[in-house]
Amino acid sequence: MPQIYHRAFNTISKVSIFGAVFIIAGLGWVAWVVARSSYVTNVDNARLQPVPFSHEHHVRGLGIDCRYCHTSVETSSFAGIPPTKTCMNCHSQIWVGSSMLEPVRESYRTGQPIPWQRVHRVADFVFFDHSIHVQKGFGCSTCHGRVDHMPLMWQRGTLLMEWCLECHRDPAQNVRPRDEVFNMEWEPPADQADKGRALVRAYGIRSLTSCSTCHR
């Protein structure tokens, strides 16, 4: 009876049998890395928008407060995307001839809303509430990063559950005084551990990690 398999199969089978542990572990590691890569999570991926709205220009350059546009961030789960009217408050007076702003004027004229590309997409089974985080002293920049340095908007956090839990398990590391919430330049002080603990007590912050906090 002739040899069915080539001799090289001896080596291949030995390696695959004894290496199975490492191969499986390796695949697992690859999956772990891919799942956290910006390819999947979209971190640092600047989105093209119908109007190239620059947070850098409006926030840092002009000093407009976050809440001028994101009006419901303190009261609602949804921070709010400004209606076209908000843009036109200023842009009916300035840059009225700019071609870049034509979609805004068109929207106002025709009554068709501007389809903004969503940057921070939380899964449908996650129920996140902006208002309670803002009210309890968690600043915009903690999750959204230095928006005032973003010409186009991109995502800074991975929005993976582990990313949420990092803070939910120990809120003291990120809490700041409530009057600093909308301050883009706030950095944790050197003694954040102590200051954070004091603020957690003062604001009655609970470390909520049970499932129904976010999943309903």
Next chain:
Amino acid sequence: MPSVNTRTETARDGAGLADRLRTARGQQYWRCLEELAGGPAFEEFLRREYPDQEAEWSNPITRRQFLVLMGASLALAGFTGCTRPPAETIIPYIRQPERLTPGRPLFFATAMPLGGFSTGLLVRSNEGRPTKVEGNRDHPASLGATDVFAQASILGLYDPDRAQSVTRLGRIATWEDAVHALQGALDQQRGKKGAGLRILTEAVASPSLRTQLRDLLRAYPAARWHEYEPVGREAVREGTRLAYGTDLHVFYNFAEADVVLSLDADFLASGPGHLRYTREFTDRRRVRGDQLRMNRLYVVESTVTQTGAAADHRLPLRPRDVERFARAVAGRLSVAGLSPGERTFGGWNLDELAADLRDHRGRSLVVAGDGQPAVVHALAHGMNQALGNLGRTVVVTDPIEADLIEGGAEPAPGSLADLVQEMRVGTVEALLILGGNPVYTAPADAGFSDALFQISRKSGSLTAHLSLHDNETTRLCQWLLPETHYLEAWSDGRAYDGTAAIQQPLIAPLYGGRSAHEVVGILTNGLERPGHEIVKDYWRRYFERRVRSGDFEAFWRRALHDGVVAGTRLQPRTGMTLRTDWASRPPAPATEGFDVVFRPDPTIHDGRFANNGWLQELPKPLTKLTWDNAVLLSPATADRLGLHYEMGKDGGRPGWRGGERGEVIAPVVRVHFRGPPVDAPAWVTPGHPDETITLHLGYGRERAGHVGTGTGFNFYALRTADAPWSGGGATLERTGREYTLAGTQQHYLMENRNLMRAAPLEHYRSHRDFATAGEHVHEHPAEAEKTIPERQSDLQEQTKGSRLPLSLFPDYNYDPPQYRWGMAIDLTVCTGCSACVVACQAENNIPVVGKTEVTRGREMHWLRIDRYYEVDRRDPAALRNPRAYFQPVPCMQCENAPCELPCPVEATSHSHDGLNDMVYNRCVGTRYCSNNCPYKVRRFNFLQYADYATESLRLGYNPDVTVRSRGVMEKCTYCVQRIRRADIEVAKRALEPGTPDLRQPVRELQTACQQACPAHAIVFGDINDRTSEVRKMKDEPRNYGLLADLNTRPRTTYLAALRNPNPRLETA
């Protein structure tokens, strides 16, 4: 086909149920007769938790093919989880509406009309989409509660089968065409003063529409308006004519009533004001602490109702005997013109009954049912007057149809019979039917559909139907005009006590429908006016004539905001004298054969809700049937007819099939009653009067829609004009055929381990701990009070010397500032109305599964209501009339939750406030948790039940709750989305400057079931808060936990049921 309407059949059958019952090994509280009788077949049945069909592989695919397909789909589908998140857009407003904050719902007051009366509601709107109906606390007919119809009306709004376009002879047309046709018909009629114009409506709840119709009749003096309501209240009105000689309106004040006698009145479940009546009635029997007073309810009834189930004394009577009973009681109460007749009636000593009523002069109440003949209503008026109840528990007022602006009576609309008469003669040329479905609901002998068909065929005629659905009536009309749902249109209505409410739309018409106001507006002057203007103009006239002070806009806005128009309640009339000439009328002659009782269906009413899946799948409160109606008859009658209804006989059929959660095979009987016979399954109902059958109307629709068409049996075919509610002389015949019913009464049996606990009030006085006496409960109230350090030191003490902990469960810490959510359900006041079940379904996006899936025990209701019967086994006659109890069973949210331990992926776990969280996105569908749950409250999505595809249904989902997909377990969460929202709102308020304490009690939080409950039986709250109502209820001595001896430490507990029987009633 042999007639079985003979006594000889009994012998063939051998021992009747009463005999078997005497030797039964079953139990005192039971849900179905099989459980009561016990026996090996039943025990075998219990062991099979899942139905037989589960094992059946009915697909033609072989095992090998299956493996190939599964392997391929696994290989391919497995990677779909690895895709990148899809790109989404955010669509903002152009100009954001004022007061609207995206993410925060708004609530608007409105009112729902049904049967000529309206109920005030508060409807939640998420970004402009109505998603949930609640009661309006300020509205007298609601007091914050709702019934099943109001709860399910959200689904009716989004029903994809609604009429979506104007059609003429089945072809799509436009409103312009329709308006043109209407105007053409009017032009023809103008010369004849409208002699050929007829309008047919349902009972009209709206005073402004009444005024519009009257104006129309002024413009066309020869035109006529006819009204037909299949579940109407003609007998009530006729009763007042008999008793007082004039048309009057009657309503009741149960808040003042200590003793109530119901003459076949289902005042807790149907008719105008039943929500208010339920609240007032149950408030008088809410035993708390040392307040040990309860009202007392005597019910005689010719069918089975929730009111009968709530009674302290119930007497099932054949329909014609109710009048005899009423006469006998009235005679004993010395009502003028009546002589005291029989002293005992069905075992009741009427002297004692009369004495009980007389002892509570002015605080008693006699209520006659809408389905009783006028003379019984007159007898009730006579008794109430003799008892001095008039003006106290009974309020008699001017008719509710009286004009609000002008006052005084107005000519009553014509009847359906008059209309058919004229249609036959040929005087009718243009017929406009506003709402309703008269072709389906008209009496079988009225001949309405033939007459309508003839007119529609006639050249030059016009027939149009303004309707929500393309239904049986539409088919025989030339024009279909899509009607607006009540949540889409402006209107108004009056409650049971006359209080007016503005019906405010929540959303623009989804399919370009128009309201009756708008269509009648076109008829009156040919002009199209928006309903808003019409309704507002009416109220402006009202304001100018009747209010006259202040500013109309302020009055209008106040009325819209509050949901009631102040000062429109009907004023009681006094100084009326009772006539006596009716008293000598001879009672109806006795007839041979069975008596028939017609009633609207408890869940789909007169058939108008037949296409509503929530209501179809809602188990009927007493029979627990879904998706069908049946011929209800008593066990003794079934025995006599030889209708085998118990398992194990004749090879187990008819009976159940398929294990604990299986289906019911029922024998089909043929009902002969004044017309062609109808075949329908028989359903044996304990407590039903003998020799009587109950037929629920509303089923057997031919053109209801995808959901309702072809379900159940049409008993309108047997209903004639001379016997709208009951009649004698029916015969029943066995057909030998069988029919599968989807009954849920045997689903999720918990094998009667002392689940239902009840006692008479007298017993409770001396045995406060009867509910828990002798029970080995692991947790003492004192134990629950202990703080965590105290418990830990206890535990250390107990486990000294042992290396293993005593409990597998960690000792969670719920001490303040944590909340400790809990629920208490008072079984004394629960009437089984099931509003909570539909409310839960609406709030939590619970899918409808359909009849086939229900027969497999896969209904998805998170909250079920178990109905228990109780008989004294020493009394063989007791089965004729068992006491009934209702027990709502949501998730118990156990502290030591058996479901949490077996989950391999921790998809169910304990939350910081003690809820058993269910994480859908983690669940892999092993169903171990359900297997381990002793309460059987977990539900599994065996198939893709949730509808992701139908565009209109997606609008109605609650955006705060995940819509679950196939393969996922789900269960009651105590409405965790509401808890979290309330928690967040309270936490935010606590941070406002000047608030002393960071931990505030959460007061405004209600679960959906609690909010809907008209009896206020379900109470939810923070057990840590000693002042909360739920905590006070849990401190009651009759508080008990279901299966508490398993040491699950349930957070949901029950207050044992109390009844207040009259110990002397059944003495000779």
